[in-house]
Amino acid sequence: MPTPSSSHKAGDLHFLKRLNRSAILELVRRKPGVTRADIAVKARLTKATVGAAIQSLLKQGWLKEGELQKSSGGRPGRALYLNDKHxxxxxxxxxxxxxxxxxxxxxxxxxxxxxxxxxxxxxxxxxxxxxxxxxxxxxxxxxxxxxxxxxxxxxxxxxxxxxxxxxxxxxxxxxxxxxxxxxxxxxxxxxxxxxxxxxxxxxxFGEIYFRTGKIPESLAYISAGTGIGSGMVEGSHPPLVRRGTQGLAGEIGHTIMQPGGLYCHCGNRGCAETLVSGWSIRAKLGVSEEEDLLEALLPRLNEPNVQAVIHQAGEALGILLLNVHHALNPSELVLGGSLTQLGSSLMEPALNYFKAHQNRLASHSHRVPIRIIEDSTFxxxxxxxxxxxxxxxxxxxxxx
Amino acid sequence: MPTPSSSHKAGDLHFLKRLNRSAILELVRRKPGVTRADIAVKARLTKATVGAAIQSLLKQGWLKEGELQKSSGGRPGRALYLNDKHxxxxxxxxxxxxxxxxxxxxxxxxxxxxxxxxxxxxxxxxxxxxxxxxxxxxxxxxxxxxxxxxxxxxxxxxxxxxxxxxxxxxxxxxxxxxxxxxxxxxxxxxxxxxxxxxxxxxxxFGEIYFRTGKIPESLAYISAGTGIGSGMVEGSHPPLVRRGTQGLAGEIGHTIMQPGGLYCHCGNRGCAETLVSGWSIRAKLGVSEEEDLLEALLPRLNEPNVQAVIHQAGEALGILLLNVHHALNPSELVLGGSLTQLGSSLMEPALNYFKAHQNRLASHSHRVPIRIIEDSTFxxxxxxxxxxxxxxxxxxxxxx
DNA sequence: CCAGTAAGTTCAATCTCTAAACTTATTGTT
DNA sequence: AACAATAAGTTTAGAGATTGAACTTACTGG
Structure with missing residues (x-):
C-alpha cells in the first residue's frame, strides 16, 4: 500500500474542510449513534460547522440518520450512523x-x-x-x-x-x-x-479499524500459517501500519531465536520459522505439501510425537509473542492464520509461556490481552x- | 514524554494558520537557506501566504534572513535560516x-x-x-x-x-x-x-530530528551500555517515536535470544542482555561495579579470555541488529552507548554478522546503513x- | 399548559487563504 | 546604457470556512 506522500503538511481552506469532514466521519465510525451535539463537543467544532458538514455527508450517502436519543430535559439528539447501503x-x-x-x-x-x-x-x-x-x-x-x-x-x-x-x-x-x-x-x-x-x-489494520467504542492504542497481529508474519498498527487517526523501509517490518518469522539452529529457506539459521510455522511442522512430521496440514494433523493430535512437535512449536510461539511484547509493546495481541486451528495443543503452551514471562519490566502494568482468531479465513x-x-x-x- | 492527546483532529482557521507556520518552519529546518519562493512551491501555499507567515516568524525570532541566492534570470531569492540566537x-x-x-x-x-x-x-x-x-x-x-x-x-x-x-x-x-x-x-x-x-x-529522536537535507524515512538507535535499549523513529512530520502501551517498545535487551539461557535481572532467561550488555560483560570477566568498565577492559583487550567474551557479545549484538532489521526494518541503524567505545573488538563481529545475514528477504534492497557513534556522551x-x-x-x- | 433545557439551523462577522496585479531586483540582449 | 525578460516578494480585493449569537425545534417536568 503506497504511503500517502507525506510532504510538508500545509493546507488551504478546502483542506481544512476535508479534515473536519474526516474527523466527523471518524467520530461516527468509532461511536455509531452519536449526535451532532456530541460531535461538536468532541471535535471542538461549533454546532454550525458540524450541522453543515453532516447535511452534506448525509446527502452524499456517507451517513444516515437513526432514532432520536433519549432526552435529558431538552430537545433530543438524532443518532447518526454510517450508511451501509451506498x-x-x-x-x-x-x-x-x-x-x-x-x-x-x-x-x-x-x-x-x-x-x-x-x-x-x-x-x-x-x-x-x-x-x-x-x-x-x-x-x-x-x-x-x-x-x-x-x-x-x-x-x-x-x-x-x-x-x-x-x-x-x-x-x-x-x-x-x-x-x-x-x-x-x-x-x-x-x-x-x-x-x-x-x-x-x-x-x-482491519482488526483495529473496524472496531467501535474504545479502540486499543495499538495492536499487533501475528499470522501463523505456512510462514510467520506480523503487522503492527497504531490506533491513531488514521491507524498507522508500520512498514519499514523495505516493507520488512514485522517479518518476525525471520528473527533469530536459536543462534546456530536449523536452516531456514531465507538462508539464515535458527529463524523463528524453523521452530514454529506450517512448513517447519510439515518437515518435522513428514507431512507432504500435497496434503492439507490441518486435515493431516487433527486426527493425529494424540500421538506423542505429534504432541511433542506441536508443544515445542507452541513454546516457540510464546517466546515470539514475548519478543513482540518487548520490542513493540502493542496494547493488544491478536493471533490468526491457519495454525490457530490446531487449537489448544499449540495455543496453550504459547499462552502459558507468554503469561508466565511477561510483565517483569513495567511494574504497574495491566496484562496485555491476547485474542485468538480461530477462523481467520477472511x-x-x-x-x-x-x-x-x-x-x-x-x-x-x-x-x- | 506525554503523547499529544490525539483526539479526533479537526480544526478552525487558527489551527490551519498554525499548521502552515509549522510546515514553513519545518521546511527551513530541513533545508536551511530556502527562499520564500521554494517554500511556496513545496508547501503548496501561495507566495502571499508564505510571505506573511515568514514576516511574522522573522519578527518573533524564529527565522533570520541570510544572503541573496544566485539569480537565474530574475530577482534573486533571499535565503532563510533558523535563528540560532533567540x-x-x-x-x-x-x-x-x-x-x-x-x-x-x-x-x-x-x-x-x-x-x-x-x-x-x-x-x-x-x-x-x-x-x-x-x-x-x-x-x-x-x-x-x-x-x-x-x-x-x-x-x-x-x-x-x-x-x-x-x-x-x-x-x-x-x-x-x-x-x-x-x-x-x-x-x-x-x-x-x-x-x-x-x-x-x-x-x-535527536538523531533524525536535527538532520538536514535528505533525512531517512526511519531510524533505530540501539543504545548499548549497562543495559541494552533501543528507539525507533519514523521520519514523518513530526518524527514519531514508537513507545508502545507501557512504554516498553524498544526494550530489545529483553527479547529472548537463547531460550533456556542465563538468567537476566528481569527474571527471564536468555534475554539479549545476558549475551551483550555492560553488566553481562562485567559478570563474565569479573569487573566489579566500582571499576569503570572501559578503563578496566581497554588495557586487557589482547587477553584471549577478554577477546572471546567480547567477540561473543559482538556476535550477539549482530543478531540483535538483524532482529531489529526484520522486526522494524528502519532505513538506518545507529549504534551508541558506552560499549561502542570498546571499538572494533566488539563492533567488527557485530557488523560482520549483520552484513553476512541481512538482505535475504527483500531482493532488490539496498544495504541498510549502520552508523556507530563513538562518543555518545550527549x-x-x-x-x-x-x-x-x-x-x-x-x-x-x-x-x- | 407553560417554563426550562438542550439540539439543531440560520446568518452576519471574522479570519485565512488565494489570485491577480504590482513592485523590486537581476540577467541578457540590443 | 537602455530595455525587455524573468523571477522573487508584496499588496489588495475577493472567495471560502469557521465562529458566535440569535433563532427554531422538540422534549421533560411541574
Whole structure:
C-alpha cells in the first residue's frame, strides 16, 4: 500500500474542510449513534460547522440518520450512523492455498465473501481468476446498486512501501511482482482506488479499524500459517501500519531465536520459522505439501510425537509473542492464520509461556490481552477493504 | 514524554494558520537557506501566504534572513535560516554514571554542555543536582539572553506514555518515579515545557530530528551500555517515536535470544542482555561495579579470555541488529552507548554478522546503513532537547 | 399548559487563504 | 546604457470556512 506522500503538511481552506469532514466521519465510525451535539463537543467544532458538514455527508450517502436519543430535559439528539447501503470496499487475499474476496460496507459489515481454492500459480493467472471473481461479486444482485470505493489486495510477503510491488512471496514463488498492474488489466472498467499490502499488515489494520467504542492504542497481529508474519498498527487517526523501509517490518518469522539452529529457506539459521510455522511442522512430521496440514494433523493430535512437535512449536510461539511484547509493546495481541486451528495443543503452551514471562519490566502494568482468531479465513481480505476506506477518508480523495 | 492527546483532529482557521507556520518552519529546518519562493512551491501555499507567515516568524525570532541566492534570470531569492540566537532548548540525561546537560539552539547546535559524574542516588537528590546545573547553565553569560523553550529529560528505563512516570530504572534503583515533579520543584521559576522520555528514544529522536537535507524515512538507535535499549523513529512530520502501551517498545535487551539461557535481572532467561550488555560483560570477566568498565577492559583487550567474551557479545549484538532489521526494518541503524567505545573488538563481529545475514528477504534492497557513534556522551540529552522543539513546533503551543 | 433545557439551523462577522496585479531586483540582449 | 525578460516578494480585493449569537425545534417536568 503506497504511503500517502507525506510532504510538508500545509493546507488551504478546502483542506481544512476535508479534515473536519474526516474527523466527523471518524467520530461516527468509532461511536455509531452519536449526535451532532456530541460531535461538536468532541471535535471542538461549533454546532454550525458540524450541522453543515453532516447535511452534506448525509446527502452524499456517507451517513444516515437513526432514532432520536433519549432526552435529558431538552430537545433530543438524532443518532447518526454510517450508511451501509451506498458505498462498499472490496478486499482480496491471495494466499498459498487459495483466493479469498470480500465486499464490506462502511461499518465493516461483510456484504459478501467468497473463497476459491487454488494452488500457487503465476501472477497473471492469479490476477485473471481474481478479477473474474471480483467482477461476479460486484455484479451480483445484492451489490449491484452499491458504489465501489476501491480494491485492496493482501499478499503473503513483504510489499515495498510507496509502490505496489510484492518483493518476495516464497510460498507463491513470486518475486518483484507488480500484481496490481495485472489485476487492473483484467478490470479496466473498475472505478476506484487500488491498494496492495502484506497480509498480516492488512489483517492488523482491519482488526483495529473496524472496531467501535474504545479502540486499543495499538495492536499487533501475528499470522501463523505456512510462514510467520506480523503487522503492527497504531490506533491513531488514521491507524498507522508500520512498514519499514523495505516493507520488512514485522517479518518476525525471520528473527533469530536459536543462534546456530536449523536452516531456514531465507538462508539464515535458527529463524523463528524453523521452530514454529506450517512448513517447519510439515518437515518435522513428514507431512507432504500435497496434503492439507490441518486435515493431516487433527486426527493425529494424540500421538506423542505429534504432541511433542506441536508443544515445542507452541513454546516457540510464546517466546515470539514475548519478543513482540518487548520490542513493540502493542496494547493488544491478536493471533490468526491457519495454525490457530490446531487449537489448544499449540495455543496453550504459547499462552502459558507468554503469561508466565511477561510483565517483569513495567511494574504497574495491566496484562496485555491476547485474542485468538480461530477462523481467520477472511481477516486479511477484510483488512485490505478497511485500508481502502481509510485511504478514502484520510487521503486526498475528493469523494468526501 | 506525554503523547499529544490525539483526539479526533479537526480544526478552525487558527489551527490551519498554525499548521502552515509549522510546515514553513519545518521546511527551513530541513533545508536551511530556502527562499520564500521554494517554500511556496513545496508547501503548496501561495507566495502571499508564505510571505506573511515568514514576516511574522522573522519578527518573533524564529527565522533570520541570510544572503541573496544566485539569480537565474530574475530577482534573486533571499535565503532563510533558523535563528540560532533567540530561543534555546535544554536537554538532560540522567545516566547510571552521571548527569549530562546540553543547551541547543533551534538548528540543533550545542550552545553549551556539561557532564557531572554521579553514582546512582535518590530521585530527589538527582533532581536537585540537575536543577542546580541547569540553572547555572541558563544564567551563564552566553545563554542569559536566550529565551528557553523547555526542558527535556532522558532516563534509562521505560517511561509511561501519556504521563511523565519512569516505570523502572533497574540500574538507578528507581521505580515509578515522577521525576519531572521533583525537577519542577527545584526550578519553580522556569518558564517552558517539561518533557521526559527513555534515553534510547530521545537519542533516536535527536538523531533524525536535527538532520538536514535528505533525512531517512526511519531510524533505530540501539543504545548499548549497562543495559541494552533501543528507539525507533519514523521520519514523518513530526518524527514519531514508537513507545508502545507501557512504554516498553524498544526494550530489545529483553527479547529472548537463547531460550533456556542465563538468567537476566528481569527474571527471564536468555534475554539479549545476558549475551551483550555492560553488566553481562562485567559478570563474565569479573569487573566489579566500582571499576569503570572501559578503563578496566581497554588495557586487557589482547587477553584471549577478554577477546572471546567480547567477540561473543559482538556476535550477539549482530543478531540483535538483524532482529531489529526484520522486526522494524528502519532505513538506518545507529549504534551508541558506552560499549561502542570498546571499538572494533566488539563492533567488527557485530557488523560482520549483520552484513553476512541481512538482505535475504527483500531482493532488490539496498544495504541498510549502520552508523556507530563513538562518543555518545550527549546524544540522549541533545535528543531530549530536540523533543522539546518538536513539541513546540507541532504541539498546541501558542509560541509559533 | 407553560417554563426550562438542550439540539439543531440560520446568518452576519471574522479570519485565512488565494489570485491577480504590482513592485523590486537581476540577467541578457540590443 | 537602455530595455525587455524573468523571477522573487508584496499588496489588495475577493472567495471560502469557521465562529458566535440569535433563532427554531422538540422534549421533560411541574
Amino acid at each position: 458505498y462498499l470496499m472490496l478486499g482480496a487475499e491471495v494466499g498459498v492455498h487459495g483466493i479469498r474476496i470480500v465486499a464490506c460496507a462502511l461499518s465493516g459489515q461483510v456484504l459478501a465473501s467468497h473463497h476459491v481454492r487454488l494452488s500457487p500459480t503465476t501472477p497473471e493467472a492469479t490476477a485473471e481468476l481474481l478479477a473474474t471473481q471480483l467482477k461476479a461479486m460486484l455484479e451480483s444482485a445484492k451489490l449491484a446498486k452499491y458504489t465501489p470505493l476501491g480494491i485492496g489486495v493482501a499478499l503473503p510477503g513483504p510489499v515495498a512501501p510507496g509502490e505496489p510491488i510484492i518483493r518476495l512471496a516464497p510460498n507463491l514463488g513470486w518475486q518483484d511482482v507488480r500484481f496490481l498492474d495485472f489485476l487492473q488489466a483484467n478490470l479496466p472498467s473498475f472505478n476506484g482506488i487500488w491498494l496492495m499490502d502484506n497480509e498480516a499488515k492488512s489483517a492488523a 481477516v486479511s481480505a477484510r483488512g485490505a477493504a478497511a485500508q481502502v476506506l481509510a485511504h478514502i477518508i484520510h487521503g486526498s480523495s475528493e469523494l468526501i | 530561543y534555546l532548548m535544554l536537554g538532560a540525561e540522567v545516566g547510571v554514571h552521571g548527569i549530562r546537560i546540553v543547551a541547543c539552539a533551534l538548528s540543533g547546535q550545542v550552545l553549551a554542555s556539561h557532564h557531572v559524574r554521579l553514582s546512582p542516588t535518590t530521585p530527589e537528590a538527582t533532581a536537585e543536582l540537575l536543577a542546580t546545573q541547569l540553572k547555572a547553565m541558563l544564567e551563564s553569560a552566553k545563554l542569559a539572553k536566550y529565551t528557553p523553550l523547555g526542558i527535556g529529560v532522558a532516563l534509562p528505563g521505560p517511561v509511561a506514555p501519556g504521563e511523565p512516570i519512569i516505570r523502572l530504572a533497574p540500574n538507578l534503583g528507581w521505580q515509578d518515579v515522577r521525576f519531572l515533579d521533583f525537577l519542577q520543584a527545584n526550578l519553580p521559576s522556569f518558564n517552558g515545557i517539561w518533557l521526559m522520555d527513555n534515553e534510547a528514544k530521545s537519542a533516536a 546524544v540522549s540529552a541533545r535528543g531530549a532537547a530536540a523533543q522539546v522543539l518538536a513539541h513546540i513546533i507541532h504541539g498546541s503551543s501558542e509560541l509559533i
